[in-house]
Amino acid sequence: MKASIGRIQESKRAFRQKLANAPIAEKLQMLDALRERMLAIRRGSNAGAKRKAVVHQTPPATDR
Amino acid sequence: MGVKEVIETINRMQSGGVIERYAIGGAVGATFYLEPVATLDVDVFVEFHAEPGSHIVSPEHIFKHLRERGYKMEVEYVIIADWPVQFLPAGTPLLQEALATAVEKDVEGTPVRVFTPEHIAAVALETGRAKDKARVLQFIEAGALDPERLKEILARHGLSGQWEKFERQFIK
Numbered sequence: 001m002k003a004s005i006g007r008i009q010e011s012k013r014a015f016r017q018k019l020a021n022a023p024i025a026e027k028l029q030m031l032d033a034l035r036e037r038m039l040a041i042r043r044g045s046n047a048g049a050k051r052k053a054v055v056h057q058t059p060p061a062t063d064r
Numbered sequence: 065m066g067v068k069e070v071i072e073t074i075n076r077m078q079s080g081g082v083i084e085r086y087a088i089g090g091a092v093g094a095t096f097y098l099e100p101v102a103t104l105d106v107d108v109f110v111e112f113h114a115e116p117g118s119h120i121v122s123p124e125h126i127f128k129h130l131r132e133r134g135y136k137m138e139v140e141y142v143i144i145a146d147w148p149v150q151f152l153p154a155g156t157p158l159l160q161e162a163l164a165t166a167v168e169k170d171v172e173g174t175p176v177r178v179f180t181p182e183h184i185a186a187v188a189l190e191t192g193r194a195k196d197k198a199r200v201l202q203f204i205e206a207g208a209l210d211p212e213r214l215k216e217i218l219a220r221h222g223l224s225g226q227w228e229k230f231e232r233q234f235i236k
Contacts, residue, residue, distance in 0.1 A: 020206055024170075
């Protein structure tokens with residue numbers, strides 16, 4: 001199968017146009033969903049960063 | 065809960081005299097003309113007036129009104145329907161014009177005032193961050209702008225040079 005960049009771009013453009021032409025109430029609901037997703041990703045990355053920080057934590061010095 | 069509830073709350077504030085004219089700009093405003101643009105907050109431009117006996121314009125009466133009704137504040141945002149909402153003064157001639165010429169839209173029977181696409185693009189160009197430039201490009205690619213009207217606005221507000229630079233960088 002041969003991928004045509006032109007066709008892919010055209011299909012992306014058509015999809016964006018379809019979204020742009022959606023009723024505004026629907027688009028605002030999409031904004032709500034997009035924001036939820038952004039926040040979930042952000043929470044996930046923060047949690048990942050914290051876990052990493054724990055893994056790399058320097059062990060406390062001992063009294064030996 | 066969502067952006068529609070934010071709009072309803074702002075409309076109630078307007079009919080109750082807490083704010084006068086308002087208009088939505090930024091990414092939420094752009095969504096009225098383009099595909100939805102992911103964003104974390106809502107920008108509401110309003111006319112601020114100086115407190116009696118002061119020359120300093122302040123949104124304090126807006127915050128006070130919302131605090132008294134149980135809305136939470138987070139730094140410069142008010143949380144309405146889970147969305148951080150920022151009330152911004154139309155503090156430049158461009159923003160004043162954007163506010164004055166904003167258009168009324170209808171969200172399932174709820175009226176809302178939104179900046180015109182040309183004003184959203186002009187404000188984005190003036191702000192000039194990468195994401196603002198991307199927004200201008202989105203408007204152009206979607207054919208959602210009247211190019212002549214945009215150029216007139218930019219010329220009126222001394223932004224023609226920035227536009228030429230933007231054109232050289234991204235369009236030509």
